[in-house]
Amino acid sequence: MKKIILHLFVTITILMGFTSCMIESGDDLNGNVTEKGFELCHYWDNTLNSEVITTVEKAFNLNAYIVAPEAGKPLIEDLYFPYYKIRQIDSTQWTLIEQQATRYRFITNGKTLSEIGAEWIITSYKDASQLEILSSYTMECTGLSTWHITTTNSDPFYVNYTLTTDTMVETLTSEPYTLEGSSFLSYSTYYGYASYDYYYANNADVFIDATITEPIHKTPQGYSSGKINIKATNNANQEIETTAEFYRQNPISYKVKITYKGVTENWVY
């Protein structure tokens, strides 16, 4: 019996040697080490676009509608508001209606967005009840094609950016602009690309604290210049920090120089 058991053991050991195998090759240990800095840069970019630029874009679109001659309004409406109905509440207030729900409310001071001194409050709502505000920003025209964008009553989160365009624009998606300032916004990883929910069970919210140290220039193709410090924290008071410096290597290649934990590496952005 002992002999049989010994034979079984030896056989299984040999067979295991044949059947054990590598099923994933693993990471390149000598590859980039600043992935998290690069990731953090995307967190800031995503948050900026989803929470700020999207709303500001609506203001530019609506301004284009307001200043357009009557004959040109349908074209603006079709171009920028295919899913909304534009409603003028009074001489200074406008709303965008989506499926019977007010999604955006614009309170102006009577000036068009291109006029220096114009001050627009743009509020976006989560649902038809208008009880839950997604975001609310004040957009003030402080100079020629220059706007100061701040948040309205969103403590502790804030946005304090100055946005400059070359000329008065109808949309930001196809026009270059420059951004300066800082923001503190939340990014919920719950909606992110999560396969392991447990990772996010306790610290799902990431708070992104960003300060632009050199004006960031955005072209329709990407960020072409500028520098930003980004710090992320969570509810557990953990934090990571990175510096991103955007540059354009050639007309079609946009890159970012990420400095993370003292190491600087270049990434295609």
Place this chain on the structure above:
Amino acid sequence: MKSKIVTMLLAMVLCLSNAFAEDKGETFDLAKSHYVNLSIGDATIASIIYGTRSIFFSYDYDAPYYTYNLFDPDYKLGPKYATGSITASYYYRFKSWFWLGANLSYTGFTQNYYDSFTKERLGTNTNHVITALPTVRFSYLNKQYVTLYSEFAFGITYNYQRQYSRTVESQVLPAWHTTLIGVSAGKDLYGFAELGSGLRGIAIVGIGYRFPNTNHKETEE
């Protein structure tokens, strides 16, 4: 091509059975015997379900689409290895053609993780898959030295996974295994090979021992 492979497999089976044709007509024990097996199979199915992230799901794991916690230490993962699917089995042969039994299988996965900056090994992520499968087997060639059979098993599997020194999965799920064709050769000590699908693997080889029933005689069928 497929029909050629099937034809070749059938020819091999026939050759094997003919090789033992001289046993025909002898009287020997078949039913009422106890069998214990030890086998090993590939970990393909277990890998698909538990072990790997890229066979069914084409996630882009390169930045900026990391799934890790942004605040975890900076890790890099080494290669991931799987043991074969190791199975211990017991069968009781009620009739020469009808068996009932149980399988207990283990498949393990390991993957070292390293500090991204220092390259120092920090630990090992592990995943243990233990499967218990009540099994029914039907043998349709019952010679003294060779048996051809198929079997079906349905049971449960326990998956225990630790990543970065944390338990991230500890769950019991249904499990299955189907042996489409199996062949065993030998008398009391025998070897066997199986083709099938399930948590025991797709291709399985092993050895076993039969504890013959000395009180029961049955002529082969």
